[in-house]
Amino acid sequence: MRARFHATTLGIALILAFGLGAWMSKQMAVSNNVDESVLPPLPNWALAPLPNFNRYQETEIRKAHFFAFLFPRVVLANARILKLRQHLQALQAKTTLNDRDKQWLRIQCKRLAIDAPIGSPEMYKLLDRRMDIVPPSLVLAQAANESGWGTSRFAREGNNLFGQWCFQSGCGIVPKQRADGASHEVASFDSPYQSIRSYITNLNRHTSYLKLRKMREALRDNNKFPSGISLAKGLGSYSQKGKTYVHDIMGMIRYNNLQYYDEKFKELMAGGLDDGTLSQLAQMMDNTKVPTGSGSTIKSG
Numbered sequence: 001m002r003a004r005f006h007a008t009t010l011g012i013a014l015i016l017a018f019g020l021g022a023w024m025s026k027q028m029a030v031s032n033n034v035d036e037s038v039l040p041p042l043p044n045w046a047l048a049p050l051p052n053f054n055r056y057q058e059t060e061i062r063k064a065h066f067f068a069f070l071f072p073r074v075v076l077a078n079a080r081i082l083k084l085r086q087h088l089q090a091l092q093a094k095t096t097l098n099d100r101d102k103q104w105l106r107i108q109c110k111r112l113a114i115d116a117p118i119g120s121p122e123m124y125k126l127l128d129r130r131m132d133i134v135p136p137s138l139v140l141a142q143a144a145n146e147s148g149w150g151t152s153r154f155a156r157e158g159n160n161l162f163g164q165w166c167f168q169s170g171c172g173i174v175p176k177q178r179a180d181g182a183s184h185e186v187a188s189f190d191s192p193y194q195s196i197r198s199y200i201t202n203l204n205r206h207t208s209y210l211k212l213r214k215m216r217e218a219l220r221d222n223n224k225f226p227s228g229i230s231l232a233k234g235l236g237s238y239s240q241k242g243k244t245y246v247h248d249i250m251g252m253i254r255y256n257n258l259q260y261y262d263e264k265f266k267e268l269m270a271g272g273l274d275d276g277t278l279s280q281l282a283q284m285m286d287n288t289k290v291p292t293g294s295g296s297t298i299k300s301g
Contacts, residue, residue: 038087046193053150066149073193078133113205129217130204136265137228137258141249158188162199208237228253
């Protein structure tokens with residue numbers, strides 16, 4: 001009987017540690033040039049490079065370490081997005097926007113590919129739809145699928161977990177089997193965290209993922225958490241495999257019990273989205289205190 005990874009013990013350990021375009025569309029590395037003035041500084045551990053997951057010979061052990069490394073970074077990325085949403089809502093409640101407010105909104109509109117008058121109802125509606133989280137289970141499943149559990153050449157050499165492309169010479173790694181006449185490269189990132197942020201921004205801005213964003217918006221409007229299983233249905237344009245890819249991602253979420261991470265993220269958010277909670281989540285704690293996966297359980301079944 002095949003071994004199956006259950007995330008329960010690992011998830012509990014993490015919580016204790018924290019204290020709290022079709023084919024081309026998936027390939028575009030997106031700038032995360034946000035106005036950092038409303039965000040705490042990134043913790044140093046968020047900039048660490050990808051570990052060598054090839055050193056783990058057993059598949060399930062490799063999975064445990066992969067999830068343990070990525071989950072804190074997914075929480076960090078989502079927490080910072082929630083803090084941006086909080087600032088957006090504060091601006092929407094103001095009767096008059098000052099120059100600094102308008103500049104911040106311009107930066108967000110440019111980053112998320114929104115063409116609407118600054119301060120208009122249309123702008124706020126589009127920003128509310130696009131400035132939002134991606135559930136941890138979906139991030140983890142796609143990272144595992146696209147990077148071979150962190151062992152692909154592009155993951156190892158460029159911290160690229162999602163197969164994102166870039167189109168300026170020297171911006172990344174030239175694929176060995178790139179077609180004649182093609183100019184794309186596989187984007188390189190300073191850290192896996194930056195790859196996660198670029199991937200989330202891609203889902204939040206590209207026209208190919210409008211269906212995903214509308215599903216997430218509908219769930220939020222009904223006070224429901226957007227699970228990875230539900231939003232995976234909006235990934236039909238992420239891969240040439242289309243519906244088969246969607247089924248693969250949903251299968252990875254179910255088989256590896258990744259819904260557990262969605263539940264743990266919801267628990268982290270349960271204290272309310274006040275400024276103090278979001279600041280603590282956004283800053284996290286020193287990486288030396290984050291478990292490496294040794295606390296995970298592996299069971300047969």
